[in-house]
Amino acid sequence: MLLYLLLPLVAIAMLMAPLIPVYAGITTGKKAKHAIWFNLCAFGGLILLMLILPLGGFVSAAAADGVAGALSTGEGIKYLGAALATGLSCIGAGVAVGNAAPAAIGACSEDPKAFGKAMIFVVMGEGIAIYGLVISFMILFT
Structure with missing residues (x-):
């Protein structure tokens, strides 16, 4: 039971970790050189929350009707x-x-x-994302 109380607190502390170098930079005027570690800590906190919430029963993928197996393996692979x-x-x-x-x-x-010529090359790079989005719509809706 103590695990269910401490893990969310640890996850919240890890999520708030990137604010430490920001606050230190505001008070001292120095830039944070090692902020990547604090950002990785926040990522770890997010992963920890993603593990805690389903285990504690806070989030349920099943509907109230009891349709737990609504998604088949093919549907899951389609979304993936x-x-x-x-x-x-x-x-x-x-x-x-x-x-x-x-x-x-x-x-x-x-x-x-x-x-004008330079913008064409930048827009061509953005086109890659649009093509991926179109492909994902084709996967989802066919």
């Missing part, structure tokens, strides 16, 4: 495929825009007439 299509395409779009946008800004600073 849609999530992977969207997520991985958005990661690819982020990489593409992350590489194209600084080059576009540099090109525009040297020659302002190159704005």
Whole structure:
């Protein structure tokens, strides 16, 4: 029983951990060099909450009618495929825009007439995310 009381408190403390370097930066004026550890701690807190809530019976996937097995394995794989299509395409779009946008800004600073040509490459990177979203809709609704 004590486990059900302490684990949510630990998870909340882990979720609040990224605020420590922010507060330290405000009070001392120094930037946080090791903030990644606090962000990983918050991620761990989220994972811990995702484990606690179903175990404690706070969240239930079953409806009140008792339809616990409503999703088949095929439905679950369909949702997993849609999530992977969207997520991985958005990661690819982020990489593409992350590489194209600084080059576009540099090109525009040297020659302002190159704005239209530079924007085309940035928009092409964003198109990857839209294609992934379209594929996930095709997976879900067919």
